[in-house]
Amino acid sequence: MTVSFDVEQLDKFVLIGAAVTMLAILAVRLSSRAGLPSLLIYLLMGVALGESGVGIGFEDSQLAHSLGFAALLLILAEGGLTTNWREARPSMRLGFSLATIGVATSVTIMAVGGHYLLGLPWELAVLLGAVCSPTDAAAVFSVLRVVPLPQRLVGSLEAESGLNDAPTVVLVTLISTGAVADYGVFGTVGVIAFELVAGVAAGLAIGFGGAWLMRRVALPSSGLYPLAVLTLTLLAYGSATALHASGFAAVYVAALVLGNSELPHRAATKSFAEGVAWLAQIGLFVMLGLLLSPGRLSLSTVGTAIVAGLILTLVARPISVAVSSVVQPMPWRELSFVSWAGLRGAVPIVLTTIPLSEGVDGAERLFDIVFVIVVVYTLLTGPTLPVVARVLRVARRSEPRDLDLEAAPLERVAADLLQITISPVSKLHGVEVGELRLPQGASVSLVIRDGQTLVPEARTVLRHGDDLLVVTPRRLREATEGRLREVSARGRLAQWLDE
Template structure:
């Protein structure tokens, strides 16, 4: 195989143009209330054999690249998820990712076999690949729907955890292990992979956080790369032990994202950028893999019926059964049922039977692809209306404080850079009214490009940047106090935080 520099130039040109177009299109999809994945998928179809003419039929490569992209997306999800947000809803999230998945797979498989006439193997595969929700699809829409933490936490936990069991299940079915082994043995394999994967993530997450707190890297830009590499290391280590890499990468990223580490804001921003790039590449690739000439009216009909079974029967049933582990009000459960968006995950999972050469895998892939597009178009734009009708929408929680940190190794302290955003209630508060923990202090205020050495009576304003020095042992309490004042103003110490 010879290397052609002109082919590389063409690849860079097309890749850069597609990436820029996809990034610019995010704004349009956000205004319309649609997940950007739909546009990326259509861009892939347009570039494919029925459009520009780029041929791509390598299911094994799509499978490998898809898993790599999902690992990056899950790492970003863990790094940007607040443990305080998901903790109250973690029992429900875990239940949705395990019991809920089992109920959904069973319900869809029964419907696909008896209503659509699919063979049992394809019917079970259809149920398995369509059961997990997709974090990228869910939260690209939920950004415009302000929700209480109990709902946000449940949806975040579910979308971060339910990939792992379904990947294991789809792999076992596609390789024929489900037919050869008993249900008890298959259940044992799934439990082993999940438990070992989660433990691997915990070990590498806490171990990585311990190391990151004790080293001073020569460049701040290396911290985000190191943290993301630690999360991916957990994926590789778990996979090497034949455990769930997806469970490992999400758990490790969740630990790292909630640990006291240098440059956390920069790390989150870097992870979001990398995950966005992975999403664009993933969805465009999946669009390339689709052959529009294979899409018939029969395929569309099967996708519509299967989607109805999933959306109207399987999803609500799985949510209400799972709620036994984490009870919620019926209106909350109803919204969670409707917010179970499917995105890249079902389509990527559908590449597993393609790569394994399962009979009817192409038909399954086409059905899943069409179903994801149709029902994302149906449910995505209606989420704000459903939230209002069910009475679960609320005013956006104050997000008026951005905190960045840099280590001061010689004195075991951290320097926090705090930006007071336009919606922060810290505006008008005096420095002395912050009442920071012992040892923490505001060292400097930067306003309109000028530096101010603050006094006790210095009044803070919107757009101010504060430099706060805090002992490392008091950093978490200092950040918490700053966030409380940002949310509640000078009365924060007397007002209870209703969002918790």
């Protein structure tokens, strides 16, 4: 059976699409319990639906390339909208370095290894390095949700995965179209640098301009605000590409600005973007699974993929992280975790559709190799991240978990709701609510104890296992979190101990 867009087949497509999407949604819980990125389940679902399974044939590399890029735009937009700039800013230097210097280092090592150890032609070896070097935000954070880490680590990984798509897309496109031979090495570096800088500039312009506009328009329906914000991120992509700049850089930067601006219905906007990103991930991974022909996978291809993955995981990634850390040194334990947490996902596979659509010799083999690398090494590294974090002693228990509070359209209310769980080792145990001495304007609004809720008074004593809901004005959030952490670490005398 071959995919056809005949109107008469609409009912069948709706039935299959809805069933696959529902199964994919339910699979998220299974994958999170197992510590696996859900992309693996989606990819296998696509393979099962393909020519070797149900029999749906899909070989249109041009369509896969277009749909893959569209899905990546939505995933990047969600990543930018949900990134907390205040928390990510201290690690942005390392993240940017990983996305540029780190990518260049990884591409070089992989290209040399691919040519001399695997016997690949130089063009294919460089393409292998280019498509495998970027990490994938969806893959990384689907696993890191269950691994509590210091913000500097989360920020570094988040910034890297959001920014490294842009230079690799440009590089893979230049190689696949043969433009690298015209520009030369220095010319290629110049083109990539220009596209990145211009893309960031376009993203900043659309982001700040869009935030200014959204604060001043009064849309007739609250549901239009999330749609408008997501549309602005896509406008950033279109504007950047019209200037021959990096659309991917523009999308992420515009989304980062919009997500950290005081906009109406911020919580609804982030929830909407997250839902759209999940839908994009499901469709993207299933489509890429359909594109694979298991009959093409030979022992030679699988062996090449395993060796290439070893070079990537054990050589290229650690060296690229070490080189990138020159701009922002970190303890070796944290750098080791960053190295191991460089999960690959949809991005490398989508990037292989560029040489496929350009008809590059060996592009089908490259696709198969990269597909195997992503599956095998995600299975290897994903489930082991919690163990590696504990062994390297970089995992920590996070006390305040912030929840977004819906803002009124005119932003008369600009506050955040913090949920704090009092851990068994926290010194919040035994402290009275009045002794917390939170910044003026912040307050403990609710205590949840043994499944029961109570409205606290100043003399209410906190206990291990309590969940607190703390309301704080957004401008006081950092001070409120800091005070809670101080009391949790030192008890009711934290203020005087510090002095």
